[in-house]
Amino acid sequence: MRAVTWQGRHKVSVETVPDPEIVNPRDAILRVTSTAICGSDLHLYDRYIPGMRAGDVLGHEFMGEVVDTGAASTLEIGQRVVVPFTISCGQCFFCERQLYSACDNANPSETRDASDVMMGHAMGAAFGYAHLTGGYAGGQAEYVRIPYSDVGPVVIPEDLADDDVLFLSDILPTGWQAALNADIEPGDTVAIWGCGPVGLFTIQSALLLGAARVIAIDHFPTRLALARKYGAEVLDYREVDVREALDEMTGGIGPDACIDCVGMESHGFTLDNVVDQVKAKFYLATERPHALRQAILACRKGGRLSIPGVYGGFADKFPLGQLMEKGLTVKSGQTHVQRYTGELLRMIREGKFDTVSLISHHASLEDAADMYRRWHDEQNLYTKIVLKPGMARGTVRAVQQMEQV
Structure with missing residues (x-):
């Protein structure tokens, strides 16, 4: 065959x-x-x-x-x-x-x-x-x-x-589980990093579970257009500071739930991601977790973090203190x-x-x-x-x- x-x-x-x-x-x-x-x-x-x-x-x-x-x-x-x-x-x-x-x-x-x-x-x-x-x-x-x-x-x-x-x-069950793991409640604001296929199904799932607002973050125009078609507000991270934009959109509180649908190969030219890319190129690190770092910092205190994005090893510069001090609940895993x-x-x-x-x-x-x-x-x-x-x-x-x- x-x-x-x-x-x-x-x-x-x-x-x-x-x-x-x-x-x-x-x-x-x-x-x-x-x-x-x-x-x-x-x-x-x-x-x-x-x-x-x-x-x-x-x-x-x-x-x-x-x-x-x-x-x-x-x-x-x-x-x-x-x-x-x-x-x-x-x-x-x-x-x-x-x-x-x-x-x-x-x-x-x-x-x-x-x-x-x-x-x-x-x-x-x-x-x-x-x-x-x-x-x-x-x-x-x-x-x-x-x-x-x-x-x-x-x-x-x-x-x-x-x-x-x-x-x-x-990818449909993965998007569904990603939304379930965010413990979405009616009226929640949910931010989703990544508008690839899993992210797009996560958007649909979050809205079906009662989210009042879904904010989708990416930089590919076609993917952002699909996210908007499915009911999300969209942010192009090349055009805005994502954390500032999310703070402004939520009255300074932050999203109730943040979902990382990107995983180990984040795009972008932020300093942390550039360092990650250099380390990964020379096999000094296995992850480029910029989107996950950003989700942890953006999520409201006492919020929920869902991680359907694939990671394969050890992450550098992981904001563990921020995750702990903000009291975030984290759920992750293969579907x-x-x-x-x-x-x-x-x-x-x-x-x-x-x-x-x-x-x-x-x-x-x-x-x-x-x-x-x-x-x-x-x-x-x-x-x-x-x-x-x-x-x-x-x-x-x-x-x-x-x-x-």
């Missing part, structure tokens, strides 16, 4: 790799019909996440048709399913508490030792995301093996198109996708989420290398890319005529 493989920093290629096979009775094999490039894939592309090996198959946002099942799978051949990016057994201490991304069984013993040392406890498992999370082949491929297929996949009704539901795999998919599928069917307008392009799986480069370098034009196995090479279709701020 053909699959997108990681070959090194800023290098991916589409290669012929062995077809997946059933290796456990709970497995299923999926023929992939849609698979997306995620913003967190860029951390792999930039080589900031350790544990990648040349030839690893990428991709953790995908869906498709079941073509084979193990004896203990609950899926049936021919069903359309969306697969959560988290691989979870459903039976361990953490899965029983619906903490699916912390599953203690899915990360194989041969890969868990390194993450145990690095993180304090072994990480949960995920598709296509480094050997720290199990080394599982990802879904940017024609076919993919689904471990624990009786726990994760969501069966999709035939009347819903792939684009309607694909993001149940990751417990399986906890939310049923509810979110219902909300999609009720029209409560716009799951389509953030998609900018459909492209062939064979064009993945070029799409990774464009996603990395042209984020104002490429807001979300969906790869389609079987589409002819060289076929790139713009899905939306993107509005500018």
Whole structure:
């Protein structure tokens, strides 16, 4: 089969790799019909996440048709399913508490030792995301093996198109959990750093949970326009001092809740971020947490901080004193996708989420290398890319005529 493989920093290629096979009775094999490039894939592309090996198959946002099942799978051949990016057994201490991304069984013993040392406890498992999370082949491929297929996949009704539901795999539940972790109360003002796909779903989620105002912070005009379309007020951090603007907009109090949807590769030319970029370039630091620092300083006293943005190691110049003295409540973590998919599928069917307008392009799986480069370098034009196995090479279709701020 053909699959997108990681070959090194800023290098991916589409290669012929062995077809997946059933290796456990709970497995299923999926023929992939849609698979997306995620913003967190860029951390792999930039080589900031350790544990990648040349030839690893990428991709953790995908869906498709079941073509084979193990004896203990609950899926049936021919069903359309969306697969959560988290691989979870459903039976361990953490899965029983619906903490699916912390599953203690899915990360194989041969890969868990390194993450145990690095993180304090072994990480949960995920598709296509480094050997720290199990080394599982990802879904940017024609076919993919689904471990624990009786726990994760969501069966999709035939009347819903792939684009309607694909993001149940990751970014929609991630935005939903990000908003839930902010403990939003009716009337709250919520500030969100980052208007990438996760940030855009977080905006929609915060408003659905009762926020009176959502203030979105970014610098790409197209993303800011989408944020405004979804109901947010917007700040372009190139044009304003974000902390001053948030103080002015909240009467000097600060937002009730702040959500960091940026993660470890903040943009910008503030002094702290420039120093972070230099250190990261020479592997003297693993994070560029400017957005997180700014969120901590901007949040009101006694406020809430939610961190769905991906971080991979140790942060320099972290404002721990400010976080403590302001009495902030912090919630973070990888998304417990399986906890939310049923509810979110219902909300999609009720029209409560716009799951389509953030998609900018459909492209062939064979064009993945070029799409990774464009996603990395042209984020104002490429807001979300969906790869389609079987589409002819060289076929790139713009899905939306993107509005500018």
